[in-house]
Amino acid sequence: MATEVVVPVLGLTVEKGTILKWLKKEGDRVEKGEPLFEVEADKVTTQVEAPATGILKKILVPEGVEVPILTVVAIITDEGEELPEKYRTSTEAFQAPSVSAGEERRVTEVARAEERKEVRAVPAARRLAKEKGVDLNLVKGTGPDGLILVKDVEQAAAEVETRPRASSVAKRLAEREGISLEAIKGTGPRGRVMKADVVAALKGREETPTAEEPFGKVIPMSTMRKVIAKRMSESAFTAPHIYFFTDVAMDKLLELRKTILEDFEKEFGLRPSVNDFIIKAVALTIRDFPFFNASLVGEEIHIHPEINIGLAVALPDGLIVPAIPKADKLGIGEIAKMRKDLVERARSGKLKIEEIERGTFTVSSLAQYDITFFTAILNPPQSGILTIGKTRTELALQDGVIHTYNVATFGLSVDHRIIDGAMAADFLQTLKRKLENPVLAFLHL
Amino acid sequence: MRELTYAKAINEALRQNMQADDRVILMGEDIGPYGGIFQVTAGLYQEFGPERVIDTPISEAAFVGAAVGAALTGLRPVVEVMFIDFTTVCMDMIVNQMAKIRYMFGGQAKVPVVLRTNIGAGRGAAAQHSQSFHAFFVHIPGLFVVLPSTPYDAKGLMNTAIKSENPVIFVEHKKLYNEKGEVPEEQYFLPFGKAEIKRPGGDVTVVATSAMVLRSLRAAEELSKEGIDVEVVDPRTLNPLDKETILESVRKTGRLVVADEGPFTCGVASDIAAIAASEAIEYLRAPVMKVCSPDTPVPFSPSLEKDYIPDERDVIEVVKKIMEY
Numbered sequence: 001m002a003t004e005v006v007v008p009v010l011g012l013t014v015e016k017g018t019i020l021k022w023l024k025k026e027g028d029r030v031e032k033g034e035p036l037f038e039v040e041a042d043k044v045t046t047q048v049e050a051p052a053t054g055i056l057k058k059i060l061v062p063e064g065v066e067v068p069i070l071t072v073v074a075i076i077t078d079e080g081e082e083l084p085e086k087y088r089t090s091t092e093a094f095q096a097p098s099v100s101a102g103e104e105r106r107v108t109e110v111a112r113a114e115e116r117k118e119v120r121a122v123p124a125a126r127r128l129a130k131e132k133g134v135d136l137n138l139v140k141g142t143g144p145d146g147l148i149l150v151k152d153v154e155q156a157a158a159e160v161e162t163r164p165r166a167s168s169v170a171k172r173l174a175e176r177e178g179i180s181l182e183a184i185k186g187t188g189p190r191g192r193v194m195k196a197d198v199v200a201a202l203k204g205r206e207e208t209p210t211a212e213e214p215f216g217k218v219i220p221m222s223t224m225r226k227v228i229a230k231r232m233s234e235s236a237f238t239a240p241h242i243y244f245f246t247d248v249a250m251d252k253l254l255e256l257r258k259t260i261l262e263d264f265e266k267e268f269g270l271r272p273s274v275n276d277f278i279i280k281a282v283a284l285t286i287r288d289f290p291f292f293n294a295s296l297v298g299e300e301i302h303i304h305p306e307i308n309i310g311l312a313v314a315l316p317d318g319l320i321v322p323a324i325p326k327a328d329k330l331g332i333g334e335i336a337k338m339r340k341d342l343v344e345r346a347r348s349g350k351l352k353i354e355e356i357e358r359g360t361f362t363v364s365s366l367a368q369y370d371i372t373f374f375t376a377i378l379n380p381p382q383s384g385i386l387t388i389g390k391t392r393t394e395l396a397l398q399d400g401v402i403h404t405y406n407v408a409t410f411g412l413s414v415d416h417r418i419i420d421g422a423m424a425a426d427f428l429q430t431l432k433r434k435l436e437n438p439v440l441a442f443l444h445l
Numbered sequence: 446m447r448e449l450t451y452a453k454a455i456n457e458a459l460r461q462n463m464q465a466d467d468r469v470i471l472m473g474e475d476i477g478p479y480g481g482i483f484q485v486t487a488g489l490y491q492e493f494g495p496e497r498v499i500d501t502p503i504s505e506a507a508f509v510g511a512a513v514g515a516a517l518t519g520l521r522p523v524v525e526v527m528f529i530d531f532t533t534v535c536m537d538m539i540v541n542q543m544a545k546i547r548y549m550f551g552g553q554a555k556v557p558v559v560l561r562t563n564i565g566a567g568r569g570a571a572a573q574h575s576q577s578f579h580a581f582f583v584h585i586p587g588l589f590v591v592l593p594s595t596p597y598d599a600k601g602l603m604n605t606a607i608k609s610e611n612p613v614i615f616v617e618h619k620k621l622y623n624e625k626g627e628v629p630e631e632q633y634f635l636p637f638g639k640a641e642i643k644r645p646g647g648d649v650t651v652v653a654t655s656a657m658v659l660r661s662l663r664a665a666e667e668l669s670k671e672g673i674d675v676e677v678v679d680p681r682t683l684n685p686l687d688k689e690t691i692l693e694s695v696r697k698t699g700r701l702v703v704a705d706e707g708p709f710t711c712g713v714a715s716d717i718a719a720i721a722a723s724e725a726i727e728y729l730r731a732p733v734m735k736v737c738s739p740d741t742p743v744p745f746s747p748s749l750e751k752d753y754i755p756d757e758r759d760v761i762e763v764v765k766k767i768m769e770y
Contacts (some may be wrong), residue, residue, distance in 0.1 A: 122770055124699045127727040143770050150699065150730045 002084050003052035005074040007067055010041040011353035017041040018066040018223070019073060024056045030076060037073070043224045043320050044356060045349045052076045057083045065137050121148035132157040166193035173198045176348065178316025224318040235380040239296075239415040243375050244424050248432045250391045250406040253277055256438045268333040274391075275365055276336045279309045281434040281441055282363060282386055283327035289427045291419050293360045295381035301418055310359030310379060311339060313346040320346050321379055323359030332442070367391060373409035383418045386431075387411035446629065452485050452622040454596035455561075458603035459486065459523060461632050463493050466521065469607060470497045472508050473525030473561075482527055483563070483622045505535035509560065513543050516558040521607055526562040528574045529616065532581075543612045544587030559606045563617040565656055565706060566743045566754050570619075575743035575750075577706040579655075580713050582614040583683045589613040589637055590684040594658035596626035598681055601635030608634065618656045618706075638685035642694065646676035649700040649764055652691055652717050653677055657704035657736070657755065664760035673768055683713055688720055695721050699730035700767050704760055709737040731770030734763045 007017045017039040024030055024037075030050040037048050050056075054076040061073040075087050119136045121129070125148045129136050132153065139156045141148035166174070166181050170193045174181050177198070184201045186193035221229065257272060264272055286292045286307050294303045310323040322342035324335055345351050362379045365388040373389040391408040410432070414424045434441035449457065463469045471486055471493075477500035480487030490498040501508035505526055512522040526532050532539060539560065547555050564577035582590045591606060591613055593599035599617070606613040643658055644665050653661040658679045665675035678694050680687055695701050701721045703714035714735040721733055736755045744750050 122730050123726045124728050124730040147770070149770050 310362040312364040446627040449628040454600040509535040509538040523559040565619040571745040572742040640687035640690040644677040646674040648674040650694040653704040664757040704736040
């Protein structure tokens, strides 16, 4: 029996996803549960598993095409089974999913997308596209009623040809390092960019920060950039922010970390970071301040049931905030493990949507930079975000004696619609106390 | 080279063939002392006498039938039907006799007859004297159908028609009779089934027949001022049809307009369009368009008739439309 493969619901606010890569070819055998394709939505890449065992009979949506969620993108049939009639004519016109009554709106959207996606091209343009290997789905038609003309395909083909060819390893490396392939001279066959070229270019980048002229050009926003821009302006222009700062003496925390480091590494196989302790302390503080785990929904304040602490991770061309769930209930070891895994996957673009969406409070640290303190814009719909500056050495006068100590300035941004100044001050002070007296703070672990 | 009108070029072809071959005779209404309604046979009666230039009674079925009989018994008659509209009166002679006899007699008899007639509106001759239904004859296997568009082609094709061992429907055009062009004095033969590119171009192919060739050439001249490079292909004979030259041009330009004065539906233009769709679809950059007469009788009212006739303005409009793709 034929099984429809759809783009799954990727999160509450996700409406569309882009097919990044098909991991199987038409005609391949697939096992139920085996990764079938990668879809990108908002900032995250998700692997979608095959919903059934059989033959991947037909791919209806090619790579690079954005479709509404629940769109049927492929058909899996039993071995020897013919592709059902209704999918045969629809390589380009996508199938509407069968949905429940409550989802008519989505169905209309899908239907509209189908109309949009049906490729209309003059025959000569189709022939040229075939010859040049141009995907007509990606070509914008300039003829009457948006018909794709020969010149449109010629232009698309010219663009493809000027785009540098690169080995897949080189592509991945360049993507991870955020370096443009266009700036790299290829030494492979026919100017193909090889891994060695990217490595060389990266070396060169360290010496001369930009190989190409960075000014006087227009850069289209990446999907991630667009999401960041949308969310940040939405937050800045709807939630009135207020900011608080306090100095936290870090010596005891650093001391504690140092004391347990060796045993910790033995037991958990990794080193705890200062951030792991801060995440834990924040989660524990939130237990006493439920409004810091809240969102404004219409005229109601919704206090979330779980304390999930997000950690801002910088990427070459943006940032992303995966969250550690129920951080108040986890040990430092578990937090560290989870943090390491999330940060790694954030950098390789392999996070799941729910790992980003579950955050209820965010921690953002620039401690590795020479930044004393900074403000942050709330990560909507959260009500608070904590910022951490560099830990620096200062002089202090205590009992008439001058001594040095380590200090970091913590900042707190809150949504004033939910939280007032006194409560925010109280929260930050409580957190400060916990971090300055960590043994007591983490006693109940 | 000297210039002749289209009518004079045909006249010269007839004369030279009659001089060279006694079997060539002419039959038709008022073709004798009067010289024919369009003066195509002028002077031939005087030169060859009433035995070889025969004025017939007003009965197309009778004299076309007589021409078929004469051809069967060894003559090479060239018969004139005054207007293509009148061929309907002798359609049985043409379709069931002229076109079929050689086939039905297993090749033992042949009908080397040339039936001259003309198409075209524009002389205020109304609905029964202005039609362009030459496509009828293309529809009948067994008939060659020839549509010369220039004096040069008219003479060369007439020479080939008279030499042909099979019946030829030789379709002239009323509005071309007075058009002048260079015509060699000697006899020369233009092969059937060989189109001519009347004007080379790279942007759009206009396949035009008969008077539409001239109109399309004028349109091409206008369009070249706007940077549109039109190729005009004249098939010259519709049966046999030189598909290869047409397809080669379409493959080159990717755009096809077919201009034929016959009515829009089920005509020569439709069929040439179909050939492009069948055999060159992958080369088409744009829809195939037709420039034809409307599907109505030819109006008598001069202003309506002017509007009815497909001309260079119609070709220009359609070419511009097709160039949007």
